[in-house]
Amino acid sequence: MAGSAQNTAVPVGAEAKPAPPRSRLGRRRPGAFLDLSVQVGVVLALCLAWEAGARLGAINPFLLPPLTDVLARIGEDAASGAVFVDLGLTLYRALLGFFIAAVIGIPVGILMSRVAVVRWFFDPLLSVGFPMPKVAFLPIFILWFDIYDTSKVIMVAFSCFFPIAAATYAGTTGLDKWPIWSARSFGAKEVEILWEVNLPMALPQILTGLQVALPVGMITTVVTEMLMGGRGIGGSMIMAGRFADSVGVFAGIVEIVALGFLVVKSLELLRARLLAWHPETRR
Template structure:
């Protein structure tokens, strides 16, 4: 065979693509299959007597308790009260955290003044401050919203100024060399580059907010998922307890899904 034909066949051979960049591949039904498998094994274990109904009731019993709660009209009251507290507290805490974190990341005076304060208060368990908030704001909604706000504020602050600190300085210098204003550099370079860290911080603060929501409602609330779980535990009604835990898990999944949608929308430039 002539040498030219060998070289032509070698050059025509397709080269596999190696630039995927470790992007995760979507596996839509794997998570659903795992959840379904766990529920099926749990149900079978309960029906066969392997799992005691007193310790852990079957998923069907928890679902029936949730259906009874919906038929009585209390499901809407508990969910509505919890969602209102969570949305107000998390939204206000995230907005304030973004403002303070951006100020710390961009201003040396704000960093010197606020960064030690954030580092000193962040390790304090926020639920330990709930009695103080009750004294300040009363036993009503104010103390619960303040607890959630306080808990979501600090992770957002730390994630925001940490993301700003990790922005490539070469990009900022490039913007300065093109004579961009400080506001344009912040808006077009700094914040987009820091956005992955900010959204990751919001995931953490959302989880902390749900934990604080339940704790605050257990201490003093008539309606709310935390109050429902506490009442079920006091009555040793494990099926209602599991139903309340399932509501919290669903709430966490919805919040995680919303933040994931925001990441896909705002961070599409990474793909």
């Protein structure tokens, strides 16, 4: 017994093993809860000020209806199913145009950084087209295509293409040359270098371009619906405005805010998952 206890005893002066680190999902950034609390508090304060200003007569209820009336209208539209149809159509047009722009813009940006002829052709187009208002082309797209979903989706894709292609070109051009040279020294082919070195290194910049393009696509979708009419959040807002239905107009604004928030946050979560290996996620 004494020998057994002597064998299992911890030697004097021996250092204890450090506890295993918690998983990355279990760690919390200091101050994250405080940041979230402040953001929620600001939103609640704005909502209370909106409601109080309309109820107390500080603001004309027609110009700014009470928030409770707006939420009640959204509840009525949700009960009838109209709000889900409008949200679904707007989301469908925005995401389809965004996906088309990503499928075209990412390869174009990569080719611009690797093929001189492609860069010579697209660089002036990006320089001219990036800052100009894309909605100016809407009458042309209506003449070329139709007044239904086709022209709206193409308008969204056209608006999203420029930030995606520009971000991809910038991300794949300014890469560190040492990993590429190392891969070549080990006999890696150019296709392998592209998929296993270039794209992972440029992925943060590409995702930033996608995060910039997605809100642009949402804005373009709502604007085209307002200008062309039909079902969708933008079309419903214009119809409500024609009938002087201020509650309906603000209901559409609240719906756009909620939809945009969910879509943008979903893309942020996708970015964090795709960049789980990157230092920005571990930070």
